Amino acid sequence: MTQINITINLDDLKEKIESSSLESPVKASLALILNSLMEKERDEYINALRHERSEDRRGYRNGYYERELITGTGSLKLRVPRTRDGEFSTSIFEKYKRCEQALVLSMIEMVVNGVSTRKVTKIVEELCGKSVSKSLVSNLTKSLDPIINDWRNRPLNTLYYPYLFVDAMYIKVRENNKVVSKGVHIACGVNENGHREILGLKITHGESTESWSIFFEYLKARGLQSPIMITSDAHAGLVAAIKQSFLGTSWQRCTVHFLRNIVESLPKKGFEEARQELKAIFSNTDLKFVRELKDRFIEKYQDTKGFSKAIEKLDEGFEDSIQVHAAPIQFHKHLRTTNMLERMNREIRRREKVIQIFPNEQSAARIIGAVLMDIEEEWTSKNTQFLKGYKSL
Numbered sequence: 110m111t112q113i114n115i116t117i118n119l120d121d122l123k124e125k126i127e128s129s130s131l132e133s134p135v136k137a138s139l140a141l142i143l144n145s146l147m148e149k150e151r152d153e154y155i156n157a158l159r160h161e162r163s164e165d166r167r168g169y170r171n172g173y174y175e176r177e178l179i180t181g182t183g184s185l186k187l188r189v190p191r192t193r194d195g196e197f198s199t200s201i202f203e204k205y206k207r208c209e210q211a212l213v214l215s216m217i218e219m220v221v222n223g224v225s226t227r228k229v230t231k232i233v234e235e236l237c238g239k240s241v242s243k244s245l246v247s248n249l250t251k252s253l254d255p256i257i258n259d260w261r262n263r264p265l266n267t268l269y270y271p272y273l274f275v276d277a278m279y280i281k282v283r284e285n286n287k288v289v290s291k292g293v294h295i296a297c298g299v300n301e302n303g304h305r306e307i308l309g310l311k312i313t314h315g316e317s318t319e320s321w322s323i324f325f326e327y328l329k330a331r332g333l334q335s336p337i338m339i340t341s342d343a344h345a346g347l348v349a350a351i352k353q354s355f356l357g358t359s360w361q362r363c364t365v366h367f368l369r370n371i372v373e374s375l376p377k378k379g380f381e382e383a384r385q386e387l388k389a390i391f392s393n394t395d396l397k398f399v400r401e402l403k404d405r406f407i408e409k410y411q412d413t414k415g416f417s418k419a420i421e422k423l424d425e426g427f428e429d430s431i432q433v434h435a436a437p438i439q440f441h442k443h444l445r446t447t448n449m450l451e452r453m454n455r456e457i458r459r460r461e462k463v464i465q466i467f468p469n470e471q472s473a474a475r476i477i478g479a480v481l482m483d484i485e486e487e488w489t490s491k492n493t494q495f496l497k498g499y500k501s502l
Contacts, residue, residue, distance in 0.1 A: 309324065321351075364433075383406075387406065399434070460476055
């Protein structure tokens with residue numbers, strides 16, 4: 110049987126295609142090449158060329174049907190050969206299947222990384238010469254749901270998490286034909302190997318003691334054991350829930366939030382020295398000296414006008430802000446604040462600014478979950494300890 114040999118300079122072809130317009134002769138040539146390859150595949154399947162008489166023939170041709178192939182360089186209309194027995198299948202579309210999957214994954218990744226669905230549709234149209242609807246892009250992102258749900262509900266009993274960080278942020282969600290504010294509860298833990306993991310994500314109606322207790326029960330139901338210490342801000346509902354849910358766990362008040370609260374109570378001008386003295390209290394690692402600095406500050410400013418409220422706040426919240434001193438000195442700077450969660454929240458906010466209002470709670474969980482999974486994957490890929498040199502007891 111006559112053999113058909115086609116030689117293609119792929120690099121040259123790719124360069125010409127990428128720099129050409131959709132209806133250019135170059136793309137028409139690509140369609141011709143693919144049509145020829147499919148024709149060759151049918152010849153090999155039948156084991157006979159067109160009009161060839163052969164005892165080894167295994168079937169007969171049955172015309173063509175038209176099919177569109179979307180590639181990264183444009184949309185091509187191809188003539189797909191058929192056989193009478195209907196058993197012939199070309200490998201061309203299977204070979205391009207991975208390209209199509211890559212395009213779909215790229216669309217999803219663009220949405221997760223903060224590109225609006227409107228912009229995604231325009232980008233795809235420019236790349237492929239074919240428009241896609243916003244609803245199609247939205248539906249594609251729904252394919253993330255099983256992955257994110259599995260991640261959110263994975264067991265937490267395979268490792269011990271001695272240190273936990275928790276925080277909440279607020280988002281806008283459409284619910285029952287109105288826009289409501291919802292709380293996003295997030296927990297991040299440091300495991301027994303000193304590595305960070307994002308342990309929990311839950312969207313609730315607020316930051317009450319009840320909502321935080323439900324969140325902690327959700328973590329415990331997945332196997333989370335009581336940590337040594339939990340770091341958070343001083344939201345009353347959160348603090349109450351920590352004390353109720355984790356007996357024997359110490360609570361570290363985020364020193365950044367605490368210091369900010371105290372400084373905001375100081376007179377606005379003329380007391381920069383006092384501000385620096387406050388910062389020194391929480392930046393020192395020697396607990397005995399920290400207590401001395403605190404007492405000196407109170408003694409120095411207790412009779413100064415405008416300092417009574419700041420001193421009261423310092424005295425009331427001081428013990429909760431120094432629980433970190435029970436941990437090894439080299440870990441203090443990592444454990445005394447929720448800065449890690451603040452950075453994660455900024456990444457979520459960046460995406461939220463594009464969406465503004467999430468269409469529903471599931472959509473919010475999907476996008477926020479994808480962002481958090483991406484952050485955790487980056488931590489894992491670096492394979493470096495958050496608490497360097499940490500060894501579990």
